[in-house]
Amino acid sequence: MNPISNPGAFTELDRFMFESWGYLIIPNVLSEEEVSECLEASIRLHESAGTSGWAQVGKGYETEVSLERLIDHPAILPKVRALYGDRFILQSAWCTKQPAFGGMGGWHQDGSGAYDFQKLGYPIPLVQLRASFLLTDQSVPRTGNMELIPGSHRSQVRLPDSIRAARESVPIGHVICAPAGSVLLFHNAVWHRTFAHDGDYDRFTMHYIYSPPWVRCSDRFENNQEFLQRTTPTRRYLMGEFSRPDAPFGASYPTEFENE
Template sequence: MLEPVVKPGEFTELDRFMFESWGYFVIPNVLSPEEVAACLEASQRLHADQPKKVSHQVGEGYASEPALERLIDHPAAMPKVRGLYGSDNIILQSAWCTVQPAGGKHGGWHQDGSSAFDFKLLGHPIPLLQLRVSYLLTDQSEPGKGNMEMIPGSHRSRVPMPDSVRKGTEDCPLRHVVCAPAGSALVFHNAVWHRSHEHNHDYDRYTMHYIYSPPWLRYSDRFENDTELMNRTTPLRRGILGDFAKPDSTYAGGYRTPPYEE
């Protein structure tokens, strides 16, 4: 099976062509084994008090876990985010730590967006409003490990997914099970149809998702930024978290771009 694999760091024209064609790409091995271990331990702490037998997600884990905070502006992925948006004026709209329990079944097919206002109502093709960077914290190098399943190019489709596929009564021959080792990152468009693959092993699968959006989109993992985090973190991360310098109006008179080059 073809894999849309790109190199870490610098955003290239080939990266853009692959993303526009498939709606996603994979950056292999962007986290060291030590970073994977630290992020996995942090994720397990976040889920320590959560149900153990169902898939679950916890938001804003970067506010309490330094290992997850460091992924906000990871140098392997952030140039891709800026390049795909064609702008430096972006924020971390949300971040979710997800777990799929051992022996978990596959999830349901869906596109990302907001149940409050379906993104497809904005036009066709559905615009890029939530660019997701998903860091794999357990091995997904072969199918059956809670991998992400994607429908390549579906972010451009003019017709909806058939109910027979979406509801699971019929399989989709176009599905692509994304296989990559722990420490890799999957970057994808909000309009790509996707779901979690089955997990046939005896350990829980963890993934850390970071969702980047235009600055005017409302946060979805928090009502406001954590004060302690904002006081201790870097100027760049404060900017990406949406720390606006104008207290009277967020956008009137201009917008202060996060200091990427400092």
């Protein structure tokens, strides 16, 4: 069983699957040529950063046009908009490398180290929606796949610490198998981990994380002004460069109180 969706519009079935499982798998988003361009860009990013082992590099869209195009990809953005409405930002974008013969990752939920999202309420709200573009083939297990626990974003209990510490398997773990060019779209509260990678090549995935407009960005302290000047209006908006749509504090008070 797989929660398979089609590129583009967020259908009623998409919504049901996403609410039930916490994620969608979207095949055939990128062409072979686009995958090749994005993979080459990802390799350049990591070589420039001098990374080794498991690593991630942020803000690749600032220098790599092929990665910039994915920010508002028409196969993905309608689904993000359907889940968030019209006001959301690109909170961060990370190019992740799992090295050849990489081991199993640890179980976790996405969130902030400064403030655990579970403190916000139950169920944990959608604060980070991740779109992961697979840039190397993951159509069989043990190729650096993502493993998720379906429906765990709705669980009232956390994954046992003993399971997390030992990085053990769980009976309902779902190893995502999909070819390069596919996208995995998932809720921050779904328990997940990186699966083992037996290949003799590095595995690359490009992650775009969308959030409500009040969430602090995590791949940058401020936006690159040169990037903002050359990119599109939609992408500038997604970088958080827009006027506040809500009234500033105190705007509804009578004018005689404005200076007090």
